[in-house]
Amino acid sequence: MSHHYSMVAKHVNNIQAEDKIFAANREAVNAAAMYGKEQVINATVGAILDDEEKLAVMPTVMEVLRNIPDTEYAAYAPIAGTPDFLEAAVSAAFKDSRPEGFIKAVATPGGSGALRHTIWNYSDIGDTILTSDWFWGPYKTLAEENLRKLGVFSYFDKDKKFNLASFKEKSSELLARQDSLVILLNSPAHNPTGFALTGEEWLQLLEVLKHQAADGTKKITLLCDIAYIDYAGPSGRDFMKHLSNLPENLLIVVAYSVSKSLTMYGLRTGAAIGLSANKDVVQEFYDVCQASNRGTWSNGTRCGMKLLSTIMHDSEILLQVEAERKELEQLLVERAAVFTEEAKQIGLDTCPYKAGFFVTIPAIQPGDACDRLKKDNIFAVPLTRGIRFAICSVPAVKLSGVPQKIKNAIG
Numbered sequence: 001m002s003h004h005y006s007m008v009a010k011h012v013n014n015i016q017a018e019d020k021i022f023a024a025n026r027e028a029v030n031a032a033a034m035y036g037k038e039q040v041i042n043a044t045v046g047a048i049l050d051d052e053e054k055l056a057v058m059p060t061v062m063e064v065l066r067n068i069p070d071t072e073y074a075a076y077a078p079i080a081g082t083p084d085f086l087e088a089a090v091s092a093a094f095k096d097s098r099p100e101g102f103i104k105a106v107a108t109p110g111g112s113g114a115l116r117h118t119i120w121n122y123s124d125i126g127d128t129i130l131t132s133d134w135f136w137g138p139y140k141t142l143a144e145e146n147l148r149k150l151g152v153f154s155y156f157d158k159d160k161k162f163n164l165a166s167f168k169e170k171s172s173e174l175l176a177r178q179d180s181l182v183i184l185l186n187s188p189a190h191n192p193t194g195f196a197l198t199g200e201e202w203l204q205l206l207e208v209l210k211h212q213a214a215d216g217t218k219k220i221t222l223l224c225d226i227a228y229i230d231y232a233g234p235s236g237r238d239f240m241k242h243l244s245n246l247p248e249n250l251l252i253v254v255a256y257s258v259s260k261s262l263t264m265y266g267l268r269t270g271a272a273i274g275l276s277a278n279k280d281v282v283q284e285f286y287d288v289c290q291a292s293n294r295g296t297w298s299n300g301t302r303c304g305m306k307l308l309s310t311i312m313h314d315s316e317i318l319l320q321v322e323a324e325r326k327e328l329e330q331l332l333v334e335r336a337a338v339f340t341e342e343a344k345q346i347g348l349d350t351c352p353y354k355a356g357f358f359v360t361i362p363a364i365q366p367g368d369a370c371d372r373l374k375k376d377n378i379f380a381v382p383l384t385r386g387i388r389f390a391i392c393s394v395p396a397v398k399l400s401g402v403p404q405k406i407k408n409a410i411g
Ligand SMILES: Cc1ncc(COP(=O)(O)O)c(C=O)c1O
Pocket: 046, 109, 110, 111, 112, 113, 136, 186, 191, 225, 227, 256, 257, 258, 259, 265, 270
């Protein structure tokens, strides 16, 4: 008889079975092999598949990548990232909505790296990091891996608007017992719901934070996770202008990533971008993030950096990339319309979707509902209080009838 013998150190708390999303995907892939692809709806994957259900890539991005010289693949990048990449990442993140203030970026392996460095450098060990109650699961893993906890506020009020009261209550509660607070806010095109704060809601949120920062005793860091911003329509960056002229103890970090923006998920390229009205705060941000790079994964993927800087420094290439991305965004818009219109017609409640890769349906027993959906060969991801349906990976023609089946499965 074997018993479970554990070798890991005492602080290791994240032993878990297979990632839920990858597990659900595996089942969908098996079902497709058994019954044929056309019989199966695989709404588990957080990547855009085209209408032939192949991973979508942008031809111009591929061409630029393939033309990168050998040495730009093989060489190390500077620990902080190549200077032309850092400039390109800031331009790509803010476009023409660049806030006033001092800005410095450090290259990270995707937005995940920016999340990690922010948690590590701007909260104390044991602190609770705050995010919305609907959140991307790895936020919790990232907090716990770094010996922090994750706490949540209610993202939506009863009218499906931003729940300012809950945000205020939870952030105040944490600030009463912590010297610092890191907040992870994913908007626009939020994963998993598709939600975005309006301009007015951003102003209200920032007012709360300014008020909490006012006596100067607390340090607050707001991480703006913009992983999906390039699929949120032309107003996606409107909130950025509100990030100017904040107090020095309210730091903004923008987590920028090419994973979705260039559909280059595996290239592991992104940046942590610090923004503050205080120059020293931003220099310090750069210094600690650079040191954290050295102390974790060392330097980043050089060809990924070269890819973004080449695109951003050539206006013709950039226009082409933006046109190709627009086509992908259009796929999402069409698919979301099919799904949400049918949901509305049949009275299936969804979280407030505005844009993005996923629609989420609240459910009391999401695991059971997802199991029932599997009998219809529909594969989605059970969350704690709902079902995440990845419209990004399902062609529009396969979507009609799906909301009804979800409604039946929820019971
Ligand atoms: C909400 C959110 N933030 C950040 C990321 C980071 O991804 P990456 O590290 O590939 O940039 C993802 C990826 O799925 C995400 O969904």
